[in-house]
Structure formats: C-alpha cells, structure tokens
Amino acid sequence: MPFKIMMVFGTRPEAIKMAPLARVLRHWPGLQLHICSTGQHREMLKQVLDAFELQVDQDLEVMTHGQSLNGLSQQLLKHLDITLERLQPDIVLVHGDTTTSFITALAAFNRQLPIGHVEAGLRSGDLRTPWPEEANRRLTGVIADLHFAPTAEAKANLLRENVPADSIEVTGNTVIDALRWMRQHQQQSQWSPAIDSPLAVLEHNRRMVLITSHRRENFGQGVRHICQALAILAQRYPDVQFVYPVHLNPQVQSVVGDLLSDTPNIYLIAPQDYQHFVWLMARSYLILSDSGGIQEEAPAIGKPLLVLREVTERPSALKGGTVLLVGTDRERIVRHASELLDNAQLHARMSRVHSPYGDGHASERIARRLDNWLKAQPRPNKACALPA
Template identity: 50%
Template sequence: MARAHPRLKVLSIFGTRPEAIKMAPLVKALAAEPGIDSHICITGQHQTMLQQVLDMFELKADYTLDVMTPGQTLNTLTAALYAAIDPVLEQVQPDKVLVHGDTTSALVAAMSAFHRRIPVAHIEAGLRTGDIHQPWPEEMNRRNIDLISDHLFTPTEASRRNVLGERLQGKSFVTGNTVIDALQMTAERIDRNRQLRVALDRQFNFLVPGRKVLLVTGHRRENFGEGFLDICKALRTLARRDDVQIVYPVHLNPNVLGPVTEHLGDLPNVHLIKPLDYLSFVRLMQLAHVILTDSGGVQEEAPSLGKPVLVMRDVTERPEAVTAGTVRLVGTDPDTIVRGVCELFDDDALWRRISQAANPYGDGKACSRIVDALMGRPVDEFVVEPPARRPAPTEAQRPAAPLRSVSRLH
C-alpha cells in the first residue's frame, strides 16, 4: 500500500483586526485543503475586535499571546513578541510561517521564523511608498519582511515589480488581495439575508434618507497632532452642507478620540460612533456615497463596492487605485479635503466615472491562488479585467428607514 504524503504544516501569525480580516478567508482555505495542517497564532494587539473577526468567520486560534501592556512602546512590544512567539514555533515546528502586511507582529513573526530557518510566506508583499517614514513604521516593516521571505504573494503586478526590482530571493506570485475575498464573502452574506440587513441597519438609524453619506475613518500615526486638527477643521466645514451626513467610527486611541470628540462632538449631522465589527463596517460602506480615509485596507475594499475614496495621506503604497481612478490623494490640508469631497458630491458624472472604474486589487480568488502556490500547483495569477458597467443599487445597498435611537460617543 502506498504511503500517505506528509501534510504541509502551516502556522499563520497575526494580531490586529485588519490582519485578521485579510487572513481569515485564507486561513479557512488552508483548513479546507487536505494537504495542509493549518494552525493559527494570534498576538492580540486588537484582542476584542480581533475576536469579533474570528467569530464571524468561524475560526478558532490555537495559540493566543498576551503581549499588550499600557503605555507600551514599539520597542517593548517588539521584545515581548519575540519572547512570546519563539516558544510557539518550538512547539508547532511548522514547515512554513505565514504573515500578513506590515505590522510589528508580522515583522517579529517573520524574523522569529527566519532565525529558526523556517520558510516565511508574506501575504500582501511588495507594497512601497519609497519613503521609510511614510507610513511609519509600516514601510520599513514590510521591506524587511519581504527581504527574508521565501514566498512573496503580491496583490498586484506593480507590487511584484517592486520586489523584482529589489532582487529579493523569494518567489513572487500575483494573487490579488485577500481582503477582496473577505469583502465579497461578507457583502454576499449581507445581500442574501434581508433579516441581517435590517438588524445591521438598526445601528445606523440616525441616517436620514435622501442625504448622502460621507464615511470617515482615520487613525494613522503620521496624522496625530496637527494632522487630525486639520481633518476636524475640514469636517466642520463639510458639516455645514445640509445635504451631507458624516459618519465617523472613531478609533479609541486617545490621539484620535480626543481631538475628534472635542472638535466634532457638537455637530448634529456628524455622527461619531464607536468602532464597528467588520460585518457592520461593510454594511456602512455599502450605504456610503463617498469614503474619506487614511486607511490602507479601505482603499482596496471600497472600489469593489463602487465607492470613490479620498485618502488623507500625501503618499500611498497602493498607487494602482490612484492610476485606476478609484482613489484620490487629498492629504490633510482642510481646503483640499473639502474641495475633493464637494466635487464628488456635486458632480454626478465624476462620481459615476470613479465608482465604475475597475478594482485593481482583486477578484475574490486570492486565497485559492495562495493555497495552490503553497502546495506547488500551477497558479493562475490575477490580472485586472476591464470594468463592467455597475448595476443600479439594490435594496441591500440603500439605507433603511430611520428609527429612533442613536449610539454616539458623546
């Protein structure tokens, strides 16, 4: 009788909510592959929000680390992560370690595996701004991870050109971004289930039908201080419009929560709400007309939902969306932000042109491509297809009638 081929033991390590969202569909795909023995280690930077993502995708961590302490610096976090991750590697003895993106946990996990000569696979490899200080420290993190990775899973052809230009030793594959897999799974779940939509919309019962929604997210370190004051100034100006309602799920970091609450908390059409779980946030993106953000992930997700994005950063490691026309950079200058938002609210032809542009970040098949590559099978790499005309909004994409209660931060 032929001997069974040994299963590939894969350990996925991640710790923040954005990492969890992008890794969840991949971890599910790994678990479903007969040739893979999949394990999950979460480092726990965003413990509560991270658990919400795991629960939503019906995942359970095999190892949960407790590394966060009040007032922690990046150096003390790094030291704690090294001390916590190494025993997990010793116990699991994985054939490959998978990390995502550019967080401190991803960097330390990759370096810990490298020190043990365990091959590293980097999901979302090859992103670059060309400035190691923007975003900080993420740009340096991802460059270092790419340098030591054996598998470089780049979301786009441009990101693959980055790693090829740096002559890195890892083998590269253009897979699309796993966040599009997660988004499509979540949006389809919402669209299929009217009862779920009604339940989700109860959180947004302050929305007034007929008024366009400006969804705002902001949390980047480089915008702390003067940057957030300028963002608040722009939002106060935009709030004077009687056809706009602004919804801002506010990050709980005091550097964000403090200025945002102080400068925007008294405006009736600015809704400062608590951070949302992923299912609720996807629903809110569906209901938005324009999204104003400094997030990386939102730049990738929103085009799949037909939502124009204005990015409150001076540079982006995701230039493909700028080239495709789905994203515009506005920085944190108040006048530039106001002008960019007003153009999209007032020019329907411009809004339609941007909303119908092709999403350069994926087609929902990134996870299957990554699994194929890990198993040594041929990979049908991701290629951006020409955009199809986007259909009119469905019932699932329209705001529900308003109810009475409102959940605000203030």
C-alpha cells in the first residue's frame, strides 16, 4: 500500500514553491499525493497550477470577503479536520509561514498526524516582523516532525531552538527548482508575452525597473512612502520604464492608484501569472520588492534587488552582495535606486549570478527523505479516533 502524503497550500507563493515538489511526488514510487487548496489566492493559484501542469484534488473554499485572520483560521481548522479524518494521510506537508501552513499543522498535530515543514527555519528575530508570518513559521516549527531547511543558516536557527538534528534536512529552496524549470521552458520554446498582453507595450531598448509590494506590515504609510519614492524616480529617469504589478488587496490598490496612476512611465498592471512574472524578472534591470520569494529568485538570475522591508529572514542573499535592505523610507529608496541606475559598475557588481538557496534539486531531496522516513515508521492504526 502506498504512503499517502497530503500537501496543503493556499497562497500563490506557496503554490509556486510547492509545485515542483508536487511534480516530483506525483511520480515517486510508493507515494500517493493528495493536494489540498484552501483557496486564499484562488485566481492566482489557478494560474500557477496551470503553468506547472498540476491540478488540486480538493479545494476547501474557505475564503470570504473581508475575512479576518481569526475568521480564516476558524474556517480552516474546521474544514481541514474533516479532510484529515476522511483521508488519514501518513504525513501532512505544509510550506513556510502562512496562516494556512500553521493552521494545517495544528489540525494535523491535534489528530496526532506527522507534519513535514518545507522551507523551515527562516527567522527574522522579530515576532511581529513580518506579521503574522514570523509567528506562523515559529509555531509550525514547534510541532513539525520533519524540517526541510533551505540553507545551513536555517538549520542553525532550528538547532538553537532545540529541534533535533536528525529531524532536519538541508535541501535548498524549492523556489529555485520552480524558477529553473520555468526559465528552461521559456528559453527552449522562446516564450514571450502575447501581443495583446499589457507587457507587450514595454520597449526592449529601454531599461525596466520591476516593483512589487504586498506585505501587511507595509500597509498604510509604508506603501505610501514606496509610491512617493517611485514617483520621484520616474520623474528623475523618464527614459526608464517602471512596471508595477499591483496586488489585489484594496489597501494596496487604493494608495498606488491615487499616487501613481497619472505617471506616464509607470505601468500599473494586474498581478501576473508565474510565466509572465518570471519573464519580467529576467527582463528587468533592477527589482524593488518586499517579497520573500523574490529575495531568493533575484540572485539566482543575476538581478540587483532592493528589499522594501526593515528586516529580513533571508540573510544569505544579503551576504552575497546582490541584495540590499532599504526599508520603506522614501529617501533611502530613491538614493539606492538612483545609485544603481547611475552607476554601471555598481550595477554590474550587484548583477552577479549566485544561488545561496540551492541548485534546483531541493524537491528530489525532500521526496527522498520523505520516502526513507515513512518507510522507517510503524504503520499506525488509523481506525482510532481522538478521545472526546
């Protein structure tokens, strides 16, 4: 009888990072994969799954308009408990630091089911930054049975928290697997955006700066300062194209629209699917972002990155010299972006390709460890239920 693995994700970043692992597990002998989506980013999730030729086995459909984190957690726990009771997986896989990840881990723990944590051990050192992600990943780490750490630094964080060394596997980050798979696909097929795509208006002979911003801790003044900095940069560099896929959250869209919609060389576009976004990253001259995943992706394709956050849980990229932490201070953003746009030597130094987050084979390492670990465990009697 094959071992049943339940993989749960709900957001676009989770789907991107779990997709290459799902592709490996689907074809691994002796393993049976069940993919469960919570639907936190439903439309964006579908784009990712289509790009990686995957389908979910179950969609919990827990999201409602204006839902609080507590409301989401309540619905997740309720629906996941029903699924876990029905499916009785041999292990539950979660990723990173989302509310979906922690609540799934909690639901599995309450049913005494093993938990595997992909991208384990990242730490900012500040429980409220990023919020609520830092708490989610720490709490998940407390109850997980297997910890798939992307780097040696992440493993060291777990060891400092007294996680048993034999439960930690340094694998690299699956986002590099996803990025390399997509880049290879695009290069082999000479893929480019369709002629009716909003990206088709970009001029290839002009430099392009790519911007993303979606962190909760930047809502309000943070997003406003970022937009004010972009307005200054766009006026200072009229020959540069500034491309900003604007997150769907109204707290981001309203501020961005008010401050940047009338600037001719700033292109405010809808969030892009993974294919188009990888193309944008590869096409860019410079990236400004508060994303965690882009901190891993940009160095791997040699793109200078200014991180629009005050702290980061990904210090390996900073040490490589291609990523700079600038926060949301308007003057700092303008100063550092201007230096990179004006100084070709500095730009060349920060464009060095390096990949502190792995070699593109993290998924295979995770699958192998899962297979070996499951074979070493006694098969539980899944007929027994928890006591009332």
